[in-house]
Amino acid sequence: MIILFANQKGGVGKSTLAVLFSNFAVQKRKRKVKVFDMDFQQSLYNKHLNSDQLENEKLYEVELSSIPGFKSIHKRAAQEPKTLTVIDLAGKMDDDNLVQVFKGSELIICPFFYDEYSVTSTFEFCYVVKKLNPSSRIILVPNRVKSSVKYETLESVNQALSQFGELTTPISDRIDFQRLTTSYTPESLTPILDPIFNKLFDDHIDQDLEWQTETT
Numbered sequence: 001m002i003i004l005f006a007n008q009k010g011g012v013g014k015s016t017l018a019v020l021f022s023n024f025a026v027q028k029r030k031r032k033v034k035v036f037d038m039d040f041q042q043s044l045y046n047k048h049l050n051s052d053q054l055e056n057e058k059l060y061e062v063e064l065s066s067i068p069g070f071k072s073i074h075k076r077a078a079q080e081p082k083t084l085t086v087i088d089l090a091g092k093m094d095d096d097n098l099v100q101v102f103k104g105s106e107l108i109i110c111p112f113f114y115d116e117y118s119v120t121s122t123f124e125f126c127y128v129v130k131k132l133n134p135s136s137r138i139i140l141v142p143n144r145v146k147s148s149v150k151y152e153t154l155e156s157v158n159q160a161l162s163q164f165g166e167l168t169t170p171i172s173d174r175i176d177f178q179r180l181t182t183s184y185t186p187e188s189l190t191p192i193l194d195p196i197f198n199k200l201f202d203d204h205i206d207q208d209l210e211w212q213t214e215t216t
């Protein structure tokens with residue numbers, strides 16, 4: 001199964017959520033994970049190299065890839081149906097090969113912020129993805145939500161975005177995200193993240209696995 005972390009908006013938490021999700025899948029759900037970093041900034045890949053040096057137990061492999069490289073990733077994913085293939089995508093949307101990426105990913109996780117620019121960008125992104133593949137499953141994750149800020153447009157934003165896919169409960173803005181590595185998730189984050197990821201597995205990921213084992 002291919003799970004894509006994407007949004008054309010930069011800095012909304014794509015790489016962070018890709019790492020959190022991958023750690024969770026291995027540690028809490030005992031799944032095999034393979035991560036592909038498609039961002040030319042290689043932030044996830046470098047994070048992985050650093051945590052290698054810390055000699056923590058490796059939870060999964062991280063490979064550098066590119067958008068045209070999706071074809072071979074897709075092929076490999078089909079050969080290993082039980083492995084969760086996680087892709088961290090760059091913010092840029094200017095590559096024609098992206099069509100294949102959106103069409104070939106079973107689940108698209110799209111973090112966003114509740115501010116005007118982020119919401120507009122996220123709306124456009126979801127619109128394009130759905131145009132390219134009307135059956136794509138998009139999961140929208142409100143990220144870095146500040147408890148002290150009153151978001152007056154929250155309800156209308158949620159309503160507008162929910163036409164594209166399901167919204168998760170929000171993730172708050174917390175300093176402990178800085179301590180995240182590809183082999184360690186700070187304990188303090190589990191009360192926020194576990195319910196979101198458990199629901200994702202129960203509603204979208206485990207069903208696919210059952211279906212795959214029945215038909216293979």
Ligand SMILES: Nc1ncnc2c1ncn2[C@@H]1O[C@H](COP(=O)(O)OP(=O)(O)OP(=O)(O)O)[C@@H](O)[C@H]1O
Pocket residue numbers: 009010011012013014015016017039043089090091143144145171172173174175177178
């Ligand atoms: N909920 C959060 N609370 C605090 N900091 C966060 C949270 N989510 C992400 N961050 C921080 O925000 C920064 C940007 O996150 P990240 O790199 O994951 O975004 P991105 O969407 O992958 O960015 P890019 O578009 O550049 O690839 C990082 O420093 C990360 O630690």
Ligand SMILES: [Mg+2]
Pocket residue numbers: 014015016039043088089090
């Ligand atoms: Mg990133």
